[in-house]
Amino acid sequence: MTDALPARDDTIFAPASGSGRAAVAVVRISGPASGCALDLLAGGRPEPRRLSLRRLRDPESGDTLDQALVAWLPGPATATGEDMAEFHLHGGLAVRTAVLRALARVPGCRPAEAGAFSRRAFLNGRIDLTEAEGIADLIDAETEAQRVQALRQLDGALGRQVAAWRETGIELLAGAEAALDFADEGDVDEDGLDAALSGRAAALRDAIRGALADGRRGERLREGFCVVLAGAPNAGKSTLLNRLSGREAAIVSDIPGTTRDAIEVRCDLGGLPVVLVDTAGLRETEDAIEAEGVRRTHRHIRSADLVLHLVPPDGEAVTEGLSDIPALLVRTKSDLATGAAAEGGLTVSAVTGAGLDALLDAVQDAAAASLGRGDALVTRERHRDALSRAAAHLDRVAAAPAGFPPELITEDLRLAVRALGEVGGHVGVEEMLDRLFAGFCIGK
Numbered sequence: 001m002t003d004a005l006p007a008r009d010d011t012i013f014a015p016a017s018g019s020g021r022a023a024v025a026v027v028r029i030s031g032p033a034s035g036c037a038l039d040l041l042a043g044g045r046p047e048p049r050r051l052s053l054r055r056l057r058d059p060e061s062g063d064t065l066d067q068a069l070v071a072w073l074p075g076p077a078t079a080t081g082e083d084m085a086e087f088h089l090h091g092g093l094a095v096r097t098a099v100l101r102a103l104a105r106v107p108g109c110r111p112a113e114a115g116a117f118s119r120r121a122f123l124n125g126r127i128d129l130t131e132a133e134g135i136a137d138l139i140d141a142e143t144e145a146q147r148v149q150a151l152r153q154l155d156g157a158l159g160r161q162v163a164a165w166r167e168t169g170i171e172l173l174a175g176a177e178a179a180l181d182f183a184d185e186g187d188v189d190e191d192g193l194d195a196a197l198s199g200r201a202a203a204l205r206d207a208i209r210g211a212l213a214d215g216r217r218g219e220r221l222r223e224g225f226c227v228v229l230a231g232a233p234n235a236g237k238s239t240l241l242n243r244l245s246g247r248e249a250a251i252v253s254d255i256p257g258t259t260r261d262a263i264e265v266r267c268d269l270g271g272l273p274v275v276l277v278d279t280a281g282l283r284e285t286e287d288a289i290e291a292e293g294v295r296r297t298h299r300h301i302r303s304a305d306l307v308l309h310l311v312p313p314d315g316e317a318v319t320e321g322l323s324d325i326p327a328l329l330v331r332t333k334s335d336l337a338t339g340a341a342a343e344g345g346l347t348v349s350a351v352t353g354a355g356l357d358a359l360l361d362a363v364q365d366a367a368a369a370s371l372g373r374g375d376a377l378v379t380r381e382r383h384r385d386a387l388s389r390a391a392a393h394l395d396r397v398a399a400a401p402a403g404f405p406p407e408l409i410t411e412d413l414r415l416a417v418r419a420l421g422e423v424g425g426h427v428g429v430e431e432m433l434d435r436l437f438a439g440f441c442i443g444k
Contacts, residue, residue, distance in 0.1 A: 009032065010109075011106075012109070013100070013112060014027070015096060016117075025088075027087040027100065029084060030079075030083070031082055031109075033108035034073075034082070040059040041059060041099070042070045043055070053067065054069075065098045065102060066089050068087050068099075073085065073086070081120065082120060118135055128425050130423060131153065143272055143273045145271050145372075162387075162424055166421060168200070168204050169394075172201060172204070175196075175197060208390055208391045212384060212388060215370070217370070217372045217376040218379035219380060219381060220370065220371055221272075221379070225272060225274045225366070225370060226300075227276050228277045228301055229279060229308050232283055232311075232312075233282075235312050235332055236333050239351070240308075240332060240348070243350040263278040270368070271373075274363065279296070280294050305326065306370075308328055308330050313332075328363075333351075346359050390419035390420050
């Protein structure tokens with residue numbers, strides 16, 4: 001997949017399970033010395049791909065470390081594409097520590113850094129870059145929809161589609177290069193070739209742009225649906241945030257202007273990630289710190305997916321900065337209202353809980369309409385950038401007039417194929433690998 005990237009000749013090991021007290025702790029080993037580690041600690045290699053009960057011993061002192069299940073997984077048909085071994089230990093900290101210390105004394109073995117196993121799987125062609133990103137997203141998934149989206153990517157949904165597009169692009173490039181090579185042959189119908197090439201390039205461009213026209217659902221699902229609570233001071237924003245989040249996340253006071261900076265709380269709402277943002281009250285003020293809070297409130301409003309516009313009894317709606325943003329009018333403190341209920345919007349009380357179910361349903365419906373349920377194909381800005389560049393190059397090919405220099409058409413096709421290759425990690429990925437795999441767990 002990435003022949004320019006160096007092969008690994010060392011062997012890595014790390015716990016592949018949690019660090020706390022548990023019934024079982026799994027230690028994973030990958031690399032050419034995996035078999036040697038089994039020989040030294042477990043007294044030999046068991047039958048491949050079967051768990052065998054062995055007594056683990058320190059290779060220097062011969063002291064017993066544990067009675068464990070061990071597995072021998074010869075490459076290349078393994079998760080990393082290399083020889084691998086696993087120790088399934090008793091889950092005590094002392095046992096795990098003793099085994100890891102013994103492995104460190106095996107020649108050629110060293111502790112793994114974050115993401116090292118997944119990185120080797122990528123380098124050895126077992127997964128492409130989109131699948132590696134799917135692993136990272138699965139580790140970070142907090143909600144059901146995020147889990148579904150990460151699994152789709154790990155299963156290769158994006159990788160397979162981009163590979164098919166890239167194959168079509170390679171066919172177009174080969175045809176263009178052949179036409180260029182035989183342009184001086186009298187029996188070559190250049191007009192026919194140009195028309196066919198233009199039509200196929202346009203069809204490929206349209207398919208890519210169709211995937212990009214998703215409202216950025218994939219990226220937004222990874223980041224969370226942003227709901228900003230906005231309104232005048234003492235509209236009940238902080239009280240409502242605390243009630244919706246189920247904890248005292250924000251300070252509540254009758255003193256106007258208590259909230260000076262935004263407070264964010266992440267929630268799982270019907271399997272969707274929602275970020276609730278409490279903000280400073282919107283009003284004119286001479287206080288420099290509060291004025292900065294108001295300025296930040298406007299910034300959060302402009303970037304919000306949905307604004308909950310809170311208005312207390314006898315209060316007036318704030319219109320500045322809210323006209324062009326998706327907003328839901330919420331009339332708060334219904335338990336304190338004395339007159340007839342105002343018309344329009346939802347009426348809630350953060351104290352009694354009245355109306356909160358309807359409010360949560362409305363927010364969930366808005367989030368579901370915006371994010372989907374994990375079915376987006378494009379999930380990262382990196383994917384979107386590469387696909388957008390590929391579509392732009394194909395657009396130039398499709399729009400090329402008759403007599404356009406074939407060398408330029410061929411170059412645009414080559415750049416389109418290269419951009420598609422970046423998505424799966426076929427080209428131009430070395431600079432991003434450290435950043436990607438650094439976010440993984442040790443042992444993954």
